[in-house]
Amino acid sequence: MVKTQLRIIYGDTDQMGVVYYANYLRFFEAARNEWFRAKGARWRESESDYGIYLPVAEAKVNYKRPALYDDLIEVETRLGDLGLASLRFDYRVLRGTDLLALGHTVHACVSHEGNIREFPEELLERLRAGR
């Protein structure tokens, strides 16, 4: 599990005075980038090193408590299901010990042309080790 800290700015909020709901998907992206970095990899290397892409096939968020302007939030990221050609990340957004949101993203493994491909064995090993 990898933790990523993010500071909320005005541009993240809406006129309800809380973080706009779409921005949690931005936080999830920042968090899975850091998950890869913490594993000694970079999200982008999947493209340059292996010629594969990991587009989002599904995203879900459950909103529990609002994040507010100037909050320092923490996103906990875990690798969930890891298939031959897809993977899932699970996220928990916290402010201190308060759970603000839960969610997940599912990513397909595709070639540059957009066809489903199995993960290269080497990447699969790295992902398994990263759990």
Add this chain to the structure above:
Amino acid sequence: MVKTQLRIIYGDTDQMGVVYYANYLRFFEAARNEWFRAKGARWRESESDYGIYLPVAEAKVNYKRPALYDDLIEVETRLGDLGLASLRFDYRVLRGTDLLALGHTVHACVSHEGNIREFPEELLERLRAGR
């Protein structure tokens, strides 16, 4: 069912050359605003007229095909489950006849103080009529 057309700009895309996944939640918001407007209401009136708010409790998107720069997309919005204190909207994002994405949002009915409240009877009638 209410249809909303939206034009994709550079600012909606990312360097994969497709619309960034979080922006579909922006499109959903624009679409449910138009659903209300088509029913002769405004999303905001729930606040000023009834003193209630409809924050998002859950959001989900399934991504089928990417939306691209300069696409004119259409979001079809339907009112799904309508409970005493919550409602759900279902969305389909299309480019012509191509289905690009499916999703839903669930909204709780809360007071200004954030407590769960039943929908006012008058609003409930309007929502039912809107189906």
Add this chain to the structure above:
Amino acid sequence: MVKTQLRIIYGDTDQMGVVYYANYLRFFEAARNEWFRAKGARWRESESDYGIYLPVAEAKVNYKRPALYDDLIEVETRLGDLGLASLRFDYRVLRGTDLLALGHTVHACVSHEGNIREFPEELLERLRAGR
């Protein structure tokens, strides 16, 4: 001069209850896309037809009055200075007759490799005609 209408959503606002200042640059982009479309062209065609790009070299906004949630705003776009390898667009953002903001963007004409290039003569003619 070309007019573009845009509807403000929650996602455009911040917790001050007004449109977040960065979003005016999104509105400007939508508006200059429509300027090109109104001239029978598409922004992107400069890339596919002429092999040139028009990245933003400078952007400025003067904020006069706030745009609000659910406003239907109008952006008036004019082609300003047109040099051999750069151009400028001027924008006025209005709600009805109220002036909300003024601004401009300056764009360089560059090759795919990022070198400054003169506009192709054919494109220059079209831009001049578009004034």
Add this chain to the structure above:
Amino acid sequence: MVKTQLRIIYGDTDQMGVVYYANYLRFFEAARNEWFRAKGARWRESESDYGIYLPVAEAKVNYKRPALYDDLIEVETRLGDLGLASLRFDYRVLRGTDLLALGHTVHACVSHEGNIREFPEELLERLRAGR
């Protein structure tokens, strides 16, 4: 002068493969929040402590080199002109020693009702000390 580091995500980029031009204004906001924090204050305290707001009256960006996905950029923020009822911040965006962008924002000091107000003396002292 206060430095703020920011990590570029996919959601910051557009299909040109570089950071979308509007997002620099988000970076500027994050950076001036940190400027205030570094001075032992918080942007928001101007509201709760002094009843004043600092809306943006003008924003300008000059784009020199593109910021890219996964870049760790640094924003240098300086307090520029400090008037009785307005102030200006100047920003430099760097990647290592490469200058990516320059810009500024001008902020008016207004009351909750939106009327121009002089800075409270105490805040003015803190701002002057912060230079």
